[in-house]
Amino acid sequence: xxxxxxxxxxxxxxxxxxxxxxxxxxxxxxxxxxxxxxxxxxxxxxxxxxxxxxxxxxxxxxxxxxxxxxxxxxxxxxxxxxxxxxxxxxxxxxxxxxxxxxxxxxxxxxxxxxxxxxxxxxxxxxxxxxxxxxxxxxxxxxxxxxxxxxxxxxxxxxxxxxxxxxxxxxxxxxxxxxxxxxxxxxxxxxxxxxxxxxxxxxxxxxxxxxxxxxxxxxxxxxxxxxxxxxxxxxxxxxxxxxxxxxxxxxxxxxxxxxxxxxxxxxxxxxxxxxxxxxxxxxxxxxxxxxxxxxxxxxxxxxxxxxxxxxxxxxxxxxxxxxxxxxxxxxxxxxxxxxxxxxxxxxxxxxxxxxxxxxxxxxxxxxxxxxxxxxxxxxxxxxxxxxxxxxxxxxxxxxxxxxxxxxxxxxxxxxxxxxxxxxxxxxxxxxxxxxxxxxxxxxxxxxxxxxxxxxxxxxxx
Amino acid sequence: xxxxxxxxxxxxxxxxxxxxxxxxxxxxxxxxxxxxxxxxxxxxxxxxxxxxxxxxxxxxxxxxxxxxxxxxxxxxxxxxxxxxxxxxxxxxxxxxxxxxxxxxxxxxxxxxxxxxxxxxxxxxxxxxxxxxxxxxxxxxxxxxxxxxxxxxxxxxxxxxxxxxxxxxxxxxxxxxxxxxxxxxxxxxxxxxxxxxxxxxxxxxxxxxxxxxxxxxxxxxxxxxxxxxxxxxxxxxxxxxxxxxxxxxxxxxxxxxxxxxxxxxxxxxxxxxxxxxxxxxxxxxxxxxxxxxxxxxxxxxxxxxxxxxxxxxxxxxxxxxxxxxxxxxxxxxxxxxxxxxxxxxxxxxxxxxxxxxxxxxxxxxxxxxxxxxxxxxxxxxxxxxxxxxxxxxxxxxxxxxxxxxxxxxxxxxxxxxxxxxxxxxxxxxxxxx
Numbered sequence: 084x085x086x087x088x089x090x091x092x093x094x095x096x097x098x099x100x101x102x103x104x105x106x107x108x109x110x111x112x113x114x115x116x117x118x119x120x121x122x123x124x125x126x127x128x129x130x131x132x133x134x135x136x137x138x139x140x141x142x143x144x145x146x147x148x149x150x151x152x153x154x155x156x157x158x159x160x161x162x163x164x165x166x167x168x169x170x171x172x173x174x175x176x177x178x179x180x181x182x183x184x185x186x187x188x189x190x191x192x193x194x195x196x197x198x199x200x201x202x203x204x205x206x207x208x209x210x211x212x213x214x215x216x217x218x219x220x221x222x223x224x225x226x227x228x229x230x231x232x233x234x235x236x237x238x239x240x241x242x243x244x245x246x247x248x249x250x251x252x253x254x255x256x257x258x259x260x261x262x263x264x265x266x267x268x269x270x271x272x273x274x275x276x277x278x279x280x281x282x283x284x285x286x287x288x289x290x291x292x293x294x295x296x297x298x299x300x301x302x303x304x305x306x307x308x309x310x311x312x313x314x315x316x317x318x319x320x321x322x323x324x325x326x327x328x329x330x331x332x333x334x335x336x337x338x339x340x341x342x343x344x345x346x347x348x349x350x351x352x353x354x355x356x357x358x359x360x361x362x363x364x365x366x367x368x369x370x371x372x373x374x375x376x377x378x379x380x381x382x383x384x385x386x387x388x389x390x391x392x393x394x395x396x397x398x399x400x401x402x403x404x405x406x407x408x409x410x411x412x413x414x415x416x417x418x419x420x421x422x423x424x425x426x427x428x429x430x431x432x433x434x435x436x437x438x439x440x441x442x443x444x445x446x447x448x449x450x451x452x453x454x455x456x457x458x459x460x461x462x463x464x465x466x467x468x469x470x471x472x473x474x475x476x477x478x479x480x481x482x483x484x485x486x487x488x489x490x491x492x493x494x495x496x497x498x499x500x501x502x503x504x505x506x507x508x509x510x511x512x513x514x515x516x517x518x519x520x521x522x523x524x525x526x527x528x529x530x531x532x533x534x535x536x537x538x539x540x541x542x543x
Numbered sequence: 544x545x546x547x548x549x550x551x552x553x554x555x556x557x558x559x560x561x562x563x564x565x566x567x568x569x570x571x572x573x574x575x576x577x578x579x580x581x582x583x584x585x586x587x588x589x590x591x592x593x594x595x596x597x598x599x600x601x602x603x604x605x606x607x608x609x610x611x612x613x614x615x616x617x618x619x620x621x622x623x624x625x626x627x628x629x630x631x632x633x634x635x636x637x638x639x640x641x642x643x644x645x646x647x648x649x650x651x652x653x654x655x656x657x658x659x660x661x662x663x664x665x666x667x668x669x670x671x672x673x674x675x676x677x678x679x680x681x682x683x684x685x686x687x688x689x690x691x692x693x694x695x696x697x698x699x700x701x702x703x704x705x706x707x708x709x710x711x712x713x714x715x716x717x718x719x720x721x722x723x724x725x726x727x728x729x730x731x732x733x734x735x736x737x738x739x740x741x742x743x744x745x746x747x748x749x750x751x752x753x754x755x756x757x758x759x760x761x762x763x764x765x766x767x768x769x770x771x772x773x774x775x776x777x778x779x780x781x782x783x784x785x786x787x788x789x790x791x792x793x794x795x796x797x798x799x800x801x802x803x804x805x806x807x808x809x810x811x812x813x814x815x816x817x818x819x820x821x822x823x824x825x826x827x828x829x830x831x832x833x834x835x836x837x838x839x840x841x842x843x844x845x846x847x848x849x850x851x852x853x854x855x856x857x858x859x860x861x862x863x864x865x866x867x868x869x870x871x872x873x874x875x876x877x878x879x880x881x882x883x884x885x886x887x888x889x890x891x892x893x894x895x896x897x898x899x900x901x902x903x904x905x906x907x908x909x910x911x912x913x914x915x916x917x918x919x920x921x922x923x924x925x926x927x928x929x930x931x932x933x934x935x936x937x938x939x940x941x942x943x944x945x946x947x948x949x950x951x952x953x954x955x956x957x958x959x960x961x962x963x964x965x966x967x968x969x970x971x972x973x974x975x
Contacts, residue, residue: 465807
């Protein structure tokens with residue numbers, strides 16, 4: 084809440100600074116705007132930026148540094164009262180104080196010395212944010228003073244403002260890159276911590292996956308097993324089932340829409356297929372769990388097969404249907420990009436339409452189609468809600484689509500939902516799985532996007 | 544000329560007719576496969592939506608039972624002070640139970656009494672309490688309340704449950720008998736389920752609603768929009784209008800395209816590791832959810848923004864530059880306004896995508912069971928898709944109905960957003 088007030092005040096001051104700067108610039112030339120190098124509005128913006136940027140820089144720096152400083156200070160006061168704690172224990176204690184400071188309910192039942200620490204924590208926090216606010220406004224005032232002194236008829240305010248806007252836009256475009264870097268580093272960092280408990284070889288090639296760690300160390304299976312092969316195999320199985328649905332149906336509908344259908348039919352059917360892509364995945368998950376899984380089980384039993392109620396088949400079919408529009412719209416684009424002259428050549432040889440498609444259009448469009456299928460595979464691997472709701476939890480190493488298997492995304496969700504300690508291999512394993520997921524989908528995407536782009540360029 | 548043709552060709556049997564027939568059959572078959580594939584997809588869509596609607600429409604109505612509650616002064620307000628604190632402490636459960644007993648004056652017997660109480664919602668006492676607190680004057684009188692039936696009775700009335708006495712059914716024949724008698728007396732009716740739109744989550748299906756999730760959704764999407772729109776538009780303008788063609792901008796471009804295809808759950812892991820553990824943002828809060836969704840839809844919006852800017856013909860830019868506008872003025876005064884409808888369309892579609900997203904929000908703890916409607920950006924809250932996920936796990940039949948109804952609410956929002964996007968596009972689309 085305080086942050087919101089701070090931002091509102093800064094913005095209000097900025098708006099005032101704009102008006103002040105504009106008025107002042109006009110005043111300097113006695114109201115004759117044409118004597119100014121830049122329009123009066125640019126002078127206003129110049130002053131406003133000199134106000135806004137120092138204040139916001141100060142606030143953003145504080146936002147990044149504050150958690151570190153706060154943790155450091157509270158850690159030292161914990162150490163004062165309970166000397167001899169190890170680094171990890173201090174970290175845990177600091178986290179506890181932090182969560183107590185947010186959660187009033189838990190705070191009420193905390194012990195007295197913890198309450199004192201929370202009070203100190205909140206005190207440091209409030210002193211810190213007051214200091215930050217004072218500092219920010221001091222910077223703003225200094226900026227205002229400087230900008231006011233700079234205003235003169237010859238001041239190239241427009242150039243200065245435009246330069247600042249350009250930097251702002253560059254920063255905005257870099258945010259996407261920063262997101263990628265953030266993903267890579269956070270996954271790598273946590274996965275590294277995981278690999279101090281479990282060796283990467285065991286993780287990538289182990290055949291046993293049972294991440295639940297027992298409460299007491301002398302219980303059976305106390306250490307947990309983190310061999311992820313069954314999880315990878317389950318992911319591949321469900322992906323394969325979904326591709327078996329999505330590729331033929333998506334491709335055939337793309338071919339029909341691109342080559343056979345009338346423009347009117349196409350104008351109706353294409354949006355309908357795209358609705359399939361717009362439905363939230365949680366809806367598919369609900370449908371898979373409630374309707375498709377019992378249906379598959381009943382059909383299987385009628386045929387005398389043993390079908391698990393959370394079979395890979397049910398989740399895979401529903402996922403495949405969700406992916407149909409991805410395959411069909413991408414393939415549709417790709418098929419449309421094949422030059423008409425190739426088709427005309429085939430017709431001139433006496434080929435029928437389907438022969439032309441099968442022997443000329445598809446081979447010509449093949450790289451693009453492969454690219455679209457790879458994008459679909461990457462989508463299927465990363466899909467979460469359908470499998471969380473309709474696939475199993477237990478890791479079975481099997482290729483039988485009627486059995487229940489688990490996937491990478493299911494495991495990430497189950498490992499991270501609920502209470503979590505950030506030091507146990509159980510939660511860190513989720514980040515290792517996330518890293519694998521990220522790397523695999525990234526490779527698929529890069530190859531697919533490159534293939535599709537090359538293909539487009541070929542016919543342009 | 545004709546005489547030069549070798550005679551042998553004419554001699555063999557003419558196979559070409561059969562061959563052509565075969566080829567035409569193959570042609571028809573191929574065409575049929577294509578049509579079949581489209582039909583399959585469309586039929587599936589119809590089945591999907593049909594299942595949801597047929598499962599969910601009945602959740603919009605609820606069974607209520609008329610109960611004449613004698614608001615006994617001795618039980619509710621013994622001092623006669625009409626002090627609200629005293630009243631809120633009073634034993635409304637007892638008051639309600641007394642009035643339930645009077646429904647069957649012939650007496651029910653002790654064991655059957657429990658079955659009788661089971662017909663009514665646990666929340667009945669709160670409805671009574673609320674009305675008394677709003678208007679303490681009614682203490683001492685007898686008032687008619689239409690209280691909610693228990694979820695199982697509601698299901699029985701809607702025909703989803705069958706009563707039986709062998710312990711397999713959730714309702715036994717005694718309860719069914721009570722219910723039928725009440726219905727014969729005209730005490731049972733079906734009314735619009737306002738609770739569903741005015742309450743947050745609850746363990747009791749008849750008291751659960753989507754309001755909490757809807758408010759959470761609006762807050763989360765609001766945060767997301769505030770962050771993503773300026774950043775997305777600025778990045779799109781820079782990359783399309785100003786960026787020099789070099790290795791760095793190539794990298795940014797490749798990076799944005801790849802980021803758009805990164806699985807959404809990975810963004811959840813990023814949010815958990817960076818926003819929650821590093822910056823100490825509160826768990827389950829709309830502010831954290833909004834930031835995660837903003838990072839998730841940013842690439843989509845940048846890509847949409849760039850294609851909208853690309854659609855503005857260069858002649859506009861040249862004309863503006865020609866009369867002396869600076870490069871930035873050209874973009875801000877001429878190109879951007881013309882591209883704005885396209886950018887907004889892309890933004891709405893991006894927000895619709897964010898609205899349906901649930902996996903990354905699971906990672907930052909928005910799966911909490913929240914019984915209060917959130918009031919600030921740092922309150923624990925949930926969003927519609929996650930609410931659907933939570934309800935889908937609940938075993939009661941009444942929750943199946945509510946899950947489907949919540950899905951219908953979600954789909955209505957999605958349809959509205961897409962409709963706005965389509966209308967915007969139709970109204971402002973220009974062919975240059």
